Amino acid sequence: MPYDVAFRFSQALDPSALTTLPACLHALTAAIEDCRNAGKLRDSDPAVLLLARHLGAVAEAMGPADMQLRRACMDAVAELKRHPALIALAHKGVAYDAPAKTLFHADGRKAMKRLADALGLAPDSYDVRSHHGGVAVSGDVVLHGAEVQVRLSLGCMGPGQEIMYRRVAGRHDHVGEGNHWASVHELVQPERLAARIRRDLRLSAPSAVPERLFA
Structure with missing residues (x-):
């Protein structure tokens, strides 16, 4: 009532x-x-x-005047762009923090898609998956293509080893060859990490992108 x-x-x-x-x-x-x-x-x-x-x-x-607050907000946005959330989350951890874990998986998926672009993978040649796991772990975000698998997780192997990548024989190969490790700092620089992955795993050259013709 x-x-x-x-x-x-x-x-x-x-x-x-x-x-x-x-x-x-x-x-x-x-x-x-x-x-x-x-x-x-x-x-x-x-x-x-x-x-x-x-x-x-x-x-x-x-508080200060509205204009000062607006400037402070714009400065904060610029600072966050210089220091992506994935790096802060890697240092802080996301265990037992549901909002942080949700952000980790959302930003992790975006980062993996940028890495796939940097690797020259066609949109239909790979998939990106999230496994959330229990509340005590970060879970992981996985990029799986025809030749490469890249896995992002926090806390499993310690600082500097948040990224695991290995060569695989197809998108149904979940074992692959030997593991290689990289830090989350490298993931936020996808072109550089992609070059390292191609070199370490001896991947096939990415498909050539047709040159754009200008009038």
């Missing part, structure tokens, strides 16, 4: 105790939850609106 409580209205009328962003955000989310339980519209609830405005006022008072 829907129910309503007066506490959110009291907080909205006197929010003087809410002086930090976490406290303001907690009060706002609790008020929204109260609306849900009471069957009230959250977007027009007076307590929700007042608490949201108080959150904005607290944020406005404690």
Whole structure:
């Protein structure tokens, strides 16, 4: 049965105790939850609106101007592009951290596809698979082509050996020849890693890409 409580209205009328962003955000989310339980519209609830405005006022008072914050965000984006998340995750680890593990697999798949392009693999000649494993492990991301298998995982072989690659005899060969190792730092430089893999595994030369003609 829907129910309503007066506490959110009291907080909205006197929010003087809410002086930090976490406290303001907690009060706002609790008020929204109260609306849900009471069957009230959250977007027009007076307590929700007042608490949201108080959150904005607290944020406005404690930070620099919007332009400075926007510049800081743009600088952060540029820094993240210089230092891909895979490297940070490799140092931090993703065990028992579901969001970090999800990011690891998403970025790992993208990195493997970039590596496949650098190796000159045709889109229909390979597949990229994710194996998440249990909560205590990173799982792995695997690129498997007709001649090469590349596996990315964290923590199994120690720092600097997050990448395992080996020559295989087809896409159903899961044993392959001898293992070679590389670091995740090399994976984020796909052209360089691809050259090393081709050299170490004596892979066939990539198919020639037709030259683009310009008028």
